[in-house]
Amino acid sequence: MKVGLFIPCYVDQFYPQVAVASLQLLEKLGVEVDYPLQQTCCGQPMANSGFASLATGCDALFARNFAGYDYIVSPSGSCVLHIKDHLQVPGQEAETTHIRNHIYELSEFLTDVLQVKELPARFPHKVGFHLGCHGQRGLQLAQMSELAAPAFSKPGYLLSLVQDLEVVPLSRPDECCGFGGSFCVTEEAVSAKMGQDRVADHQANGAEYIAGADVSCLMHLEGVLRRQKSPLQVIHLAQILNGQVDA
Amino acid sequence: MDKLTPKTIPVPDHPAAAAAFQADAERANWHDQALWFIREKRDVASKQTPDWELLRETASQIKEHVLAHLDELLIQFEEKARENGIQVHWAADGEEHNQIVLGILRQHGIRKLVKSKSMLTEECHLNDFLAAQGVEVVDTDLGERIVQLAQEPPSHIVLPSIHKRKEEVGELFHQHLGTEKGASDPAYLTEAARQHLREKFLSSDLAITGVNFAIAETGGLVVCTNEGNADLGVHLAKVHIACMGLEKIIPKAEDLGVFLRLLARSATGQPITTYSSHFHKPAPGQEMHLVLVDNGRSTHLGKKDFYKALKCIRCGACINTCPVYRRSGGHSYHHTISGPIGAILAPNLDRQKNADLPFASTLCGSCTHVCPVKIDIHNQLYLWRQVLAQDGQVPKAKAVSMQAMATVLANPKVYRLAGRSGRFMLRWLPGVAQNKRLNAWARQRDMPSPPKESFRDWYLKNRKTK
Numbered sequence: 259m260k261v262g263l264f265i266p267c268y269v270d271q272f273y274p275q276v277a278v279a280s281l282q283l284l285e286k287l288g289v290e291v292d293y294p295l296q297q298t299c300c301g302q303p304m305a306n307s308g309f310a311s312l313a314t315g316c317d318a319l320f321a322r323n324f325a326g327y328d329y330i331v332s333p334s335g336s337c338v339l340h341i342k343d344h345l346q347v348p349g350q351e352a353e354t355t356h357i358r359n360h361i362y363e364l365s366e367f368l369t370d371v372l373q374v375k376e377l378p379a380r381f382p383h384k385v386g387f388h389l390g391c392h393g394q395r396g397l398q399l400a401q402m403s404e405l406a407a408p409a410f411s412k413p414g415y416l417l418s419l420v421q422d423l424e425v426v427p428l429s430r431p432d433e434c435c436g437f438g439g440s441f442c443v444t445e446e447a448v449s450a451k452m453g454q455d456r457v458a459d460h461q462a463n464g465a466e467y468i469a470g471a472d473v474s475c476l477m478h479l480e481g482v483l484r485r486q487k488s489p490l491q492v493i494h495l496a497q498i499l500n501g502q503v504d505a
Numbered sequence: 506m507d508k509l510t511p512k513t514i515p516v517p518d519h520p521a522a523a524a525a526f527q528a529d530a531e532r533a534n535w536h537d538q539a540l541w542f543i544r545e546k547r548d549v550a551s552k553q554t555p556d557w558e559l560l561r562e563t564a565s566q567i568k569e570h571v572l573a574h575l576d577e578l579l580i581q582f583e584e585k586a587r588e589n590g591i592q593v594h595w596a597a598d599g600e601e602h603n604q605i606v607l608g609i610l611r612q613h614g615i616r617k618l619v620k621s622k623s624m625l626t627e628e629c630h631l632n633d634f635l636a637a638q639g640v641e642v643v644d645t646d647l648g649e650r651i652v653q654l655a656q657e658p659p660s661h662i663v664l665p666s667i668h669k670r671k672e673e674v675g676e677l678f679h680q681h682l683g684t685e686k687g688a689s690d691p692a693y694l695t696e697a698a699r700q701h702l703r704e705k706f707l708s709s710d711l712a713i714t715g716v717n718f719a720i721a722e723t724g725g726l727v728v729c730t731n732e733g734n735a736d737l738g739v740h741l742a743k744v745h746i747a748c749m750g751l752e753k754i755i756p757k758a759e760d761l762g763v764f765l766r767l768l769a770r771s772a773t774g775q776p777i778t779t780y781s782s783h784f785h786k787p788a789p790g791q792e793m794h795l796v797l798v799d800n801g802r803s804t805h806l807g808k809k810d811f812y813k814a815l816k817c818i819r820c821g822a823c824i825n826t827c828p829v830y831r832r833s834g835g836h837s838y839h840h841t842i843s844g845p846i847g848a849i850l851a852p853n854l855d856r857q858k859n860a861d862l863p864f865a866s867t868l869c870g871s872c873t874h875v876c877p878v879k880i881d882i883h884n885q886l887y888l889w890r891q892v893l894a895q896d897g898q899v900p901k902a903k904a905v906s907m908q909a910m911a912t913v914l915a916n917p918k919v920y921r922l923a924g925r926s927g928r929f930m931l932r933w934l935p936g937v938a939q940n941k942r943l944n945a946w947a948r949q950r951d952m953p954s955p956p957k958e959s960f961r962d963w964y965l966k967n968r969k970t971k
Contacts, residue, residue, distance in 0.1 A: 267914065270960045271924040272953040277960035281968075293964050299914040306868060306887065308894030309907040315915025391869035403548060404826070404874035406557035430541065434828045438867030440903070443945040445865060447524035448832045450949035451533070452867075455832075481950030 261291045262327035264361070266337040267299040269473045276473055279496040280333040280364055286500070287372055291331075294323040302340040306439045310344065317347050317354075325353040329371065330361040333496050335393025335472045338363045342397070363397055364496055365413040365471055374416065379501035382422035385493075386465035388456065388479065389413060390472030391434050399471060403432050413471050413495055420498060426463045433459070437478035453482040461490060468492045519865040523833030536668060537831040543664075544825045546774025547875065554770060564763050565879035568816035571754055572806060578721040578754045579797070585724025586795060589786040596798045599629030605796050606631060606713070606746060607638060613744055615711045617641040619702075621728065621735035622649055623715030624662050624819060625748050625798055628841045631713075642713075643705045645734040647698055654681045660835025662842055663772050663821035668834050702734070712738030714784075716749035716795075717818070718764060722757045725785035726795070729768060729778040736782045746794045747784065751802045752815040764818060767877035771820040805853045810888045814849045816878040823872035823882055829865055838862060845872040849885040852893070860898035863889035924959055931955035 261284060265277040284291045300320060301313030320341065324330045332338050341361050345354050368374045389411075393399045400411035417423055436442070436452025443449075457479055460468050468483075468490065470476045476492040483490055527533050551557045571578060583593050596602035602625075610618070618635075620626065620642055632642050632653070644653045648665035652658065654677045659665030666674070675689035684697045714735045718727040726747055728735045739745045755764065761781075769775040787793035806812050824830050824844030835843035840851040840859060845866060851859035863886045872882040893899055913923050931938050932955045941948045958966075 265960050267920065267924070271928060272955065274956050274958065274960035274963055278963060281964075293961075293968070295961065295965075296917040298917055298920045301914070303914075304907050304911050306890070307903060307907055308864075308890035308892075308899055309904070309911065310891055311895065312907055312911035315911060319915055319917070391867070391871070395870040395874060402871075402874055404871055406552045406554070432871075434867050434869035434871070436828065436867060438869075441864070441867050444903075445520045445523060445829070446945040446948055447520065447527040448829050448865075449867075451527055451832050452828055453950065455537070477953055478950070480953065481946065484951035485949060 259290065259328050260326075261289050261367075262324045262330045263291050263293045264297060264300075264324065264330050264332035264337070264341075265293065266332065266334045266473070268477065269334060272477065273473050273494070276333050276494040276496055279494065279500040280331070283364075283496055283500040284331065286378075287368070287374065289372070292327070297323045300337040300340045301344070302337060303439055305340065305344060313344075314347075317345055320345060321347045321350050321353050321357060324357050324361075325350070328360065329367065330357060331364055331367045332361070333364045333471070333473065333494060335363045335390045335397055335399060336474055339392040339396040363393055363399060363471060365416055366397065366399055368499075369412040369415055374419070377416070377419045377499055377501070379419070379499050380421035380423075381498045381501075383466045384424045384426050384464055385417070385467045385469045385498075386426050386428055386460040386463060387414065387417065388435060388460075388468050388470045388475055389432065390470055390475045391432070393471050394432050400432075416495065416499055417469070420501075423498070426460075426465045428459045428463055430459055435475045435478050437474050439474075442478060449478075450482070453478050457482050457486070457488070457490065461488070465490060469495055469498060471495050519833065519837050519839075519861045522837035522839070523829075523865070526834040526837055527832065532668075532670070533832060533834075535670070536834060539667060540825045540831045543773055544822075544875075547771055547822055547825065548774075550770040550774040550776065554766065560763060560767055561877055561879055564767055564818075564877055565816065567755065567760050567763060568818075568878050569813075571756065572752070572812060572815055574756075575751065575754065575806065578756060579751060582719055582721040582724060582754055583797075585722070587724070589724045590793065591724065591786065592792070592794045594794060594796045596796055596800070598800045599631075599798070602629045602748065602796055602798045602800070603631055603634040606748070607635065607640075609744065609746060609794055610635075610640060610711065613710065615640075615744070617643070617705075617709055618711040618713060619643050619645045619705055619709040619734075619738040619742070620713040621715065621730060621738055622646040622665075623713065623748055624659075624841060625715055625750050626713065627659060628750075628800065629748075629798065631748075643702070643709070645702050645706065645738055646730070646732060647695065650698060650702065651677060654678075658836070658841065660843060661821060661824055662819050663824075668836065706737050706741050709738070710742055711744040711746065712742040713746045713748060714739060716747050716753050717768070718755050718761060719749055719753050719795075720756075720758050720761070721754055723785065725758075725783055727761060727765075728782045728784065729765075729780065730782070731775075731779045733780045736780060739782075739784065740788070743790070744792045744794070745784070745787065746796065748796045748798065750798055750800070752817075768818055768820050771822040771875065771877040801854050805850075808853070811849065811853065811885055813880050814846065814853075814882075814885060816880050817846055817850075818878055820877055822875040822877065823880075826871045826875045827866075828869065828871070829867065833865070838865070845882045845886065846880070849880075849882060849889060852889050856893065856896060856898055860893050863887075863893060864899075921959070921961070928955035928957075928959070932957075
């Protein structure tokens with residue numbers, strides 16, 4: 259099994275530690291991982307702003323980088339969902355279909371493909387979990403509060419394997435953090451307020467960390483926390499599971 | 506005193522209106538919490554209902570069927586309704602609808618009327634039109650009456666005055682109904698409204714109602730209210746005019762068993778509305794009219810990406826759950842129907858005027874999953890964005906920056922250079938990046954701290970050289 263690691267542009271540039279943790283975690287679990295060096299972005303920033311027509315260059319590049327792998331794995335649910343829903347390259351239907359069907363967000367790759375049953379990780383902290391809307395409702399990594407359907411959570415299962423980690427419940431379990439791509443600047447007032455409210459929910463419930471499966475949400479929440487000089491920190495699931503955090 | 510003309514909301518600019526709404530932090534928080542409370546009631550009610558998801562799927566399929574056979578069902582409905590003694594009128598648009606209503610009023614020499622909740626008449630701006638003709642219209646739904654007295658449009662389709670605090674209602678009632686200055690006790694104010702409306706009900710010869718469901722099989726219609734104001738108005742009037750959009754048809758009476766179970770639970774978390782009033786024919790000595798309004802609906806039906814929005818039963822669940830709506834208020838949508846469903850309906854009527862609305866969303870998808878008829882709301886928001894961008898309806902600056910971003914991200918070498926310089930800038934000139942005027946992100950949020958090396962740099966050092 260050959261896995262291509264997809265590290266979205268802003269993770270590559272601003273959160274390399276999340277990418278390193280994802281790579282190390284997969285390697286620890288015995289996966290052969292390759293990072294294609296010419297990758298950039300999934301094209302979502304243009305598409306969600308109405309300019310999917312400008313994303314053709316990104317689409318072609320993505321297909322070129324990842325068509326040769328059995329699986330494509332990424333630590334950002336939103337980018338994975340974008341590829342799953344929208345990747346199209348004229349003349350490369352077979353390649354793009356393969357990619358769309360074999361791209362996984364990291365936690366679902368761990369639970370569904372690797373079927374991980376134990377992890378050598380310890381994280382003695384109170385953790386609130388912010389999954390990210392595209393991972394939650396789009397990729398269905400966990401049951402959403404909107405549906406009358408049985409509860410499940412793939413990232414939640416993985417966190418349950420971590421020693422001494424306490425998950426704190428939130429009053430609004432899956433409310434959006436307000437990032438929303440270019441929404442965060444075009445609708446600055448509402449976006450920032452959503453971030454502040456999301457942070458307040460974690461603070462009110464005694465979390466020491468906001469853990470997430472989508473770096474874009476974490477970047478947004480971290481921006482709010484730093485402005486408030488709050489001791490609450492953000493952390494990606496991969497960093498907890500990789501056990502590299504100084505506990 | 507009652508010839509009130511709603512003020513129009515001036516700027517079609519959701520972000521600016523939302524920022525103004527947020528400026529009153531106390532109200533904004535209260536608004537968010539009030540609507541979230543209703544969303545939670547909806548969650549409880551839906552989870553207590555056996556086979557809720559099957560009900561949604563059934564309702565969705567019935568509505569799909571209706572939209573696929575709308576022409577036949579409308580004809581069947583019209584025939585049955587006429588057989589029942591209802592006078593049926595067809596209106597191509599809002600103007601024709603208003604003229605039909607005025608014609609009926611003139612025929613009977615009626616100059617005052619009561620009206621229960623009807624978003625269709627709001628859409629057609631009937632109140633403004635009739636006021637200009639010297640007709641007194643009294644909205645009898647309490648929330649509608651409050652916004653009518655405030656000379657504002659409703660901010661929510663189910664909870665028209667949800668943006669008003671009880672103190673503001675007290676002041677309005679003091680001015681218009683003569684309640685005590687400073688009184689804000691809801692029971693006291695409601696009693697004052699009851700007395701005021703009772704007098705209007707008793708002195709009115711004509712009642713207008715909306716329509717929640719029109720049954721093709723029987724030619725009858727169903728109106729759902731919590732206040733009984735539709736019934737009271739109709740029973741006391743000589744003439745009843747029901748106004749409905751074409752899409753309100755359901756095939757059979759038994760389909761009500763699906764829709765009535767979904768409607769109130771989705772809307773407010775109640776098992777059912779207090780009143781589900783069935784009108785099938787005029788009472789003896791009464792006249793009953795029905796106005797069927799197109800107003801863009803048949804054009805909308807022809808759009809393959811967007812027609813499903815016509816499945817909407819106007820429960821407001823998507824509005825209550827929307828994290829953006831809760832924090833921006835209904836008036837920020839400058840359209841009769843606010844929130845996510847409004848944002849996908851409005852561009853059908855006027856793309857230019859409503860080009861901001863599909864962007865007033867994070868595409869979180871909560872709307873789609875509370876929708877009792879499973880409209881793919883967030884997907885349609887995404888698709889409207891594509892249409893609007895193609896149409897040149899997004900700000901020029903955004904189009905230019907998107908083109909630049911697309912070029913950078915399609916070229917790995919350019920991307921890496923841009924990334925390096927971006928991180929360099931952030932490290933060495935944080936003042937520029939953190940400038941609150943130049944960078945909207947930085948107004949209320951810090952920028953990420955830039956690492957010295959990208960992941961790719963790390964990877965080349967730590968893996969490729971092994």
